[in-house]
Amino acid sequence: MTATTAYLPRPISPTVLGELRVADDAGQPLAAFTADEDGSPLRCCLRPVEVGDRIALVSYAPLRRWAAETGAAPGAYDEQGPVFIHAEECGGVAAADGGGYPFDRAGALRTVRRYSADGHILGGRLLEIPDPAEEAFDAVFEEAFADPEVALVHVRAVEYGCFLFEVRRG
16 A cells, blocks of 8 residues: 555454464365466455465454454454455565555445444445545545544445455544
């Protein structure tokens, strides 16, 4: 990400990645494979998969993981879903090229979902990514965090509903 982004997109933490590479949030062992096509979003370094990458599709519960750190109790809002990660350590976001917000392809639809400090959904917003994307992402995050009750925001792909990245309050 470049310094021009107003909010920090957060990848999955290295500690959690280490755990997911042993067993995912559904209790399944890592099943690594070599990517044969480009494009799927990697949540460890916030860049697209490239042909030849050693990756794994794992079940990840981002709100549950955040709740464990903060003591929140998301209850029924706890959900898990599939995400791609590198099968081995990759260096994280510093290894990614480019800048701006990750997975910001013009025309793509994103859900920007807001959560309270106790892990409950406070609403959300649909975003069709324009070109350029940064100002639009900045605006939806600014709108979300203008509500003092919002503790974090998840950005998800509309097509599959999958978690892409998280932004936390200051």
